[in-house]
Each structure stands twice: as C-alpha cells, then as structure tokens.
Amino acid sequence: PYKLKGQLGFYDRAVVRDLLAFVRLAVNSRDNMALTRIADIPKRGLSAKPLKVFSVEAARRNLAIADVLGDIMILAQLEEKARTGARQLHQLLARLRQRIKNNIGPRELLEDILVQTNYMAYLEGIHAKDAEKLSDAKEHINELMLVADEYDSAEDFLQYIAIMTSSDDGDDERDQVQLLTIHAAKGLEWPLVFVVGLEEGVLPHERSMATHEGIEEERRLCYVAVTRAAERLYLSWCAERSGGASNRNSKKGVKGATAPTKRSRFYDDIEAYGQELAARRSSKQ
Known part of the structure; x- marks a missing residue:
C-alpha cells in the first residue's frame, strides 16, 4: 500500500486553484464551481450580483453558466462593465476550448491563460505591498508549469491533480510507502x-x-x-x-x-x- 502525501497544501493555494479552474473549464464547460471561482479573476465586473443573474437563468434552462455568458437577453440586464466582462470571459473560454480541440498541451494552455487574462499583472496588483507573497505566487506558478510539462493532454494533467489531492489524511501511514x-x-x-x-x-x-x-x-x-x-x-x-x-x-x-x-x-x-x-x-x- 502507498499514500500520496503532502500535495494538498500546494494544490490548495489560491494561485494554483485559479489556474486549474481555467483548465477545468477548458476541458469541461459545465464545471460551474470552476467558473464561479474565476468569473471575476482578474477583475472584469462579474461580481456575485451579475453572476447570480447568469446562474439563475442557466439553472432555469438546465444549462451550464458558461453556456449562457454570451446570451444577448441576459447581457441586456447587466451594467456595462459586467456586460463587457461577461463577453470577454465567454470569448476566452471559447478560445481555450478550441485550443483543447487542437490538442495543445497543458503547459501551453496554462501559458495562454496567463497571457490572455494578464494574470501576472493581477498578481502584482494584489501583492503590491508584499514582495514575498508575490515571489511565492510566481514560484507556485512555475512549479505548476513543471508538473503540466510532464503531460501531453489537459485531461491527463487534471486526472493526475485529482489523484494527488484525493489522499485521506486519516489513514494509518505506518505500513504505507509515502509518495511525495x-x-x-x-x-x-x-x-x-x-x-x-x-x-x-x-x-x-x-x-x-x-x-x-x-x-x-x-x-x-x-x-x-x-x-x-x-x-x-x-x-x-x-x-x-x-x-x-x-x-x-x-x-x-x-x-x-x-x-x-x-x-x-x-x-x-x-x-x-x-x-x-x-x-x-x-x-x-
């Protein structure tokens, strides 16, 4: 028997969860939890209030939230900033899904996410007064990139992440090989x-x-x-x-x-x- 140990802390870090949420949405547009996490990351005007409008309408139609981001009738109900942000996110997710169809690797997908969202500038903004936190966040991104580089598809990459974060800390470790x-x-x-x-x-x-x-x-x-x-x-x-x-x-x-x-x-x-x-x-x- 073996136990995958010590990975939950890394994959639970905010910067890692943000980027993985984008990858999950690229693979599965029905992942509403992932969309809720990154809807306003970086800031694009999709706070809780406008997001709820999309969520309610998506539930009424039995669709994913991502599927209604470009809906003209819903967009008309929003303020200009939220409307623009929703269009931008809709276009971004469409781009990422197309890149998945073109068999882009997970590392290249992450690099594209960083560029298209201007995520590094977002990090520099929220950590403007804490250079150490900014450095740590960048290091976490680099480590995630190294992991992604070992996989040829985003699906395989996410499957690995799922395995690494599914260990049960309540198990007795004495008779298990510790993998970390x-x-x-x-x-x-x-x-x-x-x-x-x-x-x-x-x-x-x-x-x-x-x-x-x-x-x-x-x-x-x-x-x-x-x-x-x-x-x-x-x-x-x-x-x-x-x-x-x-x-x-x-x-x-x-x-x-x-x-x-x-x-x-x-x-x-x-x-x-x-x-x-x-x-x-x-x-x-």
Whole structure:
C-alpha cells in the first residue's frame, strides 16, 4: 500500500486553484464551481450580483453558466462593465476550448491563460505591498508549469491533480510507502528514502539547465531530497524513459516511444563525494 502525501497544501493555494479552474473549464464547460471561482479573476465586473443573474437563468434552462455568458437577453440586464466582462470571459473560454480541440498541451494552455487574462499583472496588483507573497505566487506558478510539462493532454494533467489531492489524511501511514515531491518533503525525515528520477532533464529539470542559477537551484533541491534519509538512502534513474521531458522533442506524438536518458550530474557529484569520504576514512585507519 502507498499514500500520496503532502500535495494538498500546494494544490490548495489560491494561485494554483485559479489556474486549474481555467483548465477545468477548458476541458469541461459545465464545471460551474470552476467558473464561479474565476468569473471575476482578474477583475472584469462579474461580481456575485451579475453572476447570480447568469446562474439563475442557466439553472432555469438546465444549462451550464458558461453556456449562457454570451446570451444577448441576459447581457441586456447587466451594467456595462459586467456586460463587457461577461463577453470577454465567454470569448476566452471559447478560445481555450478550441485550443483543447487542437490538442495543445497543458503547459501551453496554462501559458495562454496567463497571457490572455494578464494574470501576472493581477498578481502584482494584489501583492503590491508584499514582495514575498508575490515571489511565492510566481514560484507556485512555475512549479505548476513543471508538473503540466510532464503531460501531453489537459485531461491527463487534471486526472493526475485529482489523484494527488484525493489522499485521506486519516489513514494509518505506518505500513504505507509515502509518495511525495521534494518540495513537500522539506523539513521531514524517514529512516529509509528512495530518490527516483535522477536524470538530466528531470533532476535537474530541463527548463532549469540553461543557466548557472537554475542548475544551482536544482542542486539545492537535490540536497533537500538526499538529506531526508536518517539511515539509508537509495538513488535511482531510468536507462530510458517514455513520454515527458526525456523524449519530448525527439519522438513527440509517438505513443509508447522511449528515449535513452543520461544519469544526473548530481548523482555523479554524490558518488564522487562518497568515494572521497571513504578514502579519507581508509587513510585514517
């Protein structure tokens, strides 16, 4: 048995929930809960009052709220700002649904959402007096992008999110393997730890390899991972990998295709340090 641990906190953060709500609406226009969340994010005049007008009419017709956003009769009842905002949101959701039909990947979909909604400017506005919160929000977006980059479809991406957020914290963990990300493992410790995916393109991640600063940040993340073990640590990597970062460019679109991987430079650093430490101990004996 296993337990997916420590992910609810990340996926429950406001910035992550906002962006995932847009993705859910792109996949399923009948997700009224998602629409209610982002109707006025960023601010477009669709506060609770005008949104209720759409909600009541949608319920009367047995339709989703998203399906009536462009309804002329409903728009005529609203003030100009709300009317304009409703049209903008209607057009945005239509655009996102079309991009889903064109088989755009979840990362590209998220990038489009950020641009079309001007979401980063919205964040800068609400966190204008708190640089740390703004930095944290941007970091959460980057991490969500890294997760999305591992999936070829928005549907698969959302299915993964559903699994990661469905763990039952009431279960007894003593006889379960704990599965969690390195970020979620910060501050925790176990007698036995397995660190998987020590490959170039995974750890360090391919999008962090272009700069020295990116590599060093990944190195710090690797340090967090290997120092979670109190007694024994296992490091592993794949000789070849299907999908994801390893062969995204070389065999994109080929179902089941695999590509060879290269062992992470961090493993080599750890191995070299271990050999040096063993030599020192041997010389003292």
